[in-house]
Amino acid sequence: MAVFEERPPRPAFGIYKRAALGALIILLSAAGAVATTVLLQVKEVADIIVHHGHKIPGIKNVLDEVPAGKPQTILVLGSDRRFIDIKAKNPVRSDTIMLVRLDPSKGATAVMSIPRDLKVDIPGHGTSKINEAYSLGGPPLTVRTVRQLLGVNINHVVNVNFGGFRRAVDRLGCVYVDIDRRYYHSNMGLGAGQQYAEINIPPGYQKLCGQKALDYVRFRHADNDFIRSARQQDFLRQAKEQIGLGRLFGDRKELLTIFAAYTDTDINDNTAILRLLKLAYESAKNPIQQISFAAGDEHTDNGDYVVATPEQIRRTVDNFLNVRATKKKQQKTTPKSSERKRTRRQRKRATASYPGLFNASTTAEDMAVKLQLRHPGFPVYYPKLARLGSTYVNDPATPRVYTLRDRTDKGYKAYRIVVEAPGFGQYYGIQGTNWKAPPILDNPDEKTRMRGRTYQLYYDGRALRLVSWETPRAVYWVSNTLTESLTNRQMLGIARSLSKIGS
Numbered sequence: 001m002a003v004f005e006e007r008p009p010r011p012a013f014g015i016y017k018r019a020a021l022g023a024l025i026i027l028l029s030a031a032g033a034v035a036t037t038v039l040l041q042v043k044e045v046a047d048i049i050v051h052h053g054h055k056i057p058g059i060k061n062v063l064d065e066v067p068a069g070k071p072q073t074i075l076v077l078g079s080d081r082r083f084i085d086i087k088a089k090n091p092v093r094s095d096t097i098m099l100v101r102l103d104p105s106k107g108a109t110a111v112m113s114i115p116r117d118l119k120v121d122i123p124g125h126g127t128s129k130i131n132e133a134y135s136l137g138g139p140p141l142t143v144r145t146v147r148q149l150l151g152v153n154i155n156h157v158v159n160v161n162f163g164g165f166r167r168a169v170d171r172l173g174c175v176y177v178d179i180d181r182r183y184y185h186s187n188m189g190l191g192a193g194q195q196y197a198e199i200n201i202p203p204g205y206q207k208l209c210g211q212k213a214l215d216y217v218r219f220r221h222a223d224n225d226f227i228r229s230a231r232q233q234d235f236l237r238q239a240k241e242q243i244g245l246g247r248l249f250g251d252r253k254e255l256l257t258i259f260a261a262y263t264d265t266d267i268n269d270n271t272a273i274l275r276l277l278k279l280a281y282e283s284a285k286n287p288i289q290q291i292s293f294a295a296g297d298e299h300t301d302n303g304d305y306v307v308a309t310p311e312q313i314r315r316t317v318d319n320f321l322n323v324r325a326t327k328k329k330q331q332k333t334t335p336k337s338s339e340r341k342r343t344r345r346q347r348k349r350a351t352a353s354y355p356g357l358f359n360a361s362t363t364a365e366d367m368a369v370k371l372q373l374r375h376p377g378f379p380v381y382y383p384k385l386a387r388l389g390s391t392y393v394n395d396p397a398t399p400r401v402y403t404l405r406d407r408t409d410k411g412y413k414a415y416r417i418v419v420e421a422p423g424f425g426q427y428y429g430i431q432g433t434n435w436k437a438p439p440i441l442d443n444p445d446e447k448t449r450m451r452g453r454t455y456q457l458y459y460d461g462r463a464l465r466l467v468s469w470e471t472p473r474a475v476y477w478v479s480n481t482l483t484e485s486l487t488n489r490q491m492l493g494i495a496r497s498l499s500k501i502g503s
Helices: 023-031 035-040 041-053 083-087 132-150 162-171 210-218 225-242 245-250 251-260 271-282 310-321 337-350 361-373 490-495
Strands: 072-079 094-102 109-114 119-122 126-129 154-159 177-179 183-185 200-202 206-208 264-265 287-290 296-300 303-307 357-359 381-383 384-387 400-405 411-420 426-433 446-450 451-461 463-470 475-479 496-498
Touching: 072 132, 072 183, 072 271, 072 475, 094 132, 094 225, 094 271, 109 225, 109 310, 119 132, 119 303, 126 132, 132 154, 132 310, 162 210, 162 251, 162 446, 177 210, 177 225, 183 296, 200 210, 206 210, 206 400, 206 411, 206 426, 210 225, 225 287, 287 310, 303 411, 357 490, 361 381, 361 411, 381 411, 381 426, 446 490, 475 490
Parallel strands: 072 154, 109 287
Antiparallel strands: 072 094, 094 109, 119 126, 154 264, 177 206, 183 200, 296 303, 357 384, 381 496, 400 411, 411 426, 426 475, 446 451, 451 463, 463 475
């Protein structure tokens, strides 16, 4: 096998080959948290990784040493190269470049994707897109390029294979994902130049298993780097929140075998594995927080670049290294004077207008009537307010009434309204279901009262990613866009405006 090329695929894995996704390293990290017993079985873990794993040549000399117990930064990368490309000797570029920061003292695990088209200086090769560092010098040159760009120490490298990702998702019982819009592409009737990976995933909260999960995180046709990275990080966050520690502990040998067999890494000795497991054990209780990479676009005769100024890079690195977890507010059983004042302020704000929203009740109500006629089995609520410049998506797949199944295969009714917001790839949604305990609504960060309802708030750092509330018959929520482009006030305003038909 050539130094940075993939092994020929097994028939069961088809043409899907190496591409980096942080899910497996986070699954491995979570596996370290199942019990102290795992830490005492480091030899078993090391034996599995050494026996089934694959070393990255020449990587040790470019990585930064880390003292025992200190935070570690892991570079997760790979390529979308297929076996047919290897035979044709086509150049390989990294499909995804992602940094994962394990630092228990910060209260959150930071995950940041670097845009693959980011304009950088590649050591010894001049200016180019960052993903070309992989084709020019594999993981070692990619490490040097990322470190030069960000000034961040990189302690480990993981190169993940899509086959392993798919097997791990299936082994863990699939993942429930809040799908923002319909993802669809068919090659039927298209010429060779229009052939892309086929996909057909409708919008709405649903369970994704191996192949569909792979299609979802891998999708990039009609997407850009920022949206794709946000989608991968959102999948990663939802996966970590749903995976039970008991399942991880029971399946640790199989998961480690999958991780090792479909991963190239420098992590292959007892000392490094023990340090990483200890850090993972301490970090696993923390939520995952996605860090956006601040940058803009540049169009040139030589191609389109993503460009970041020194100030944008400095701000991005600061957010990554100093990630802050959302502090959950304790609900008091006896209202005090300060809380009564806060409640009055909330009620006063609830009567005020919400900046950046407009009244779109007529269009939304017409859509809700159509949904109710499809008999979802519970009242349909629709938003009277929408983000300025937004339009409701209305096609054969959207809005949607469907059956949502729990892990025991019991079916529940659900509906999804999709709204396209201003900006490329920005979609937010309104979801309703009579499944009263979907995983997405576990562990709210805060509660608030508006319009006589109690809303549950879910944050990603300081940004509201979800606002939910429930009735005796169903639960409802508003989902922010993948890049969380709606402000907190707009999310609250849209949620507060949810109304039944005729009200």
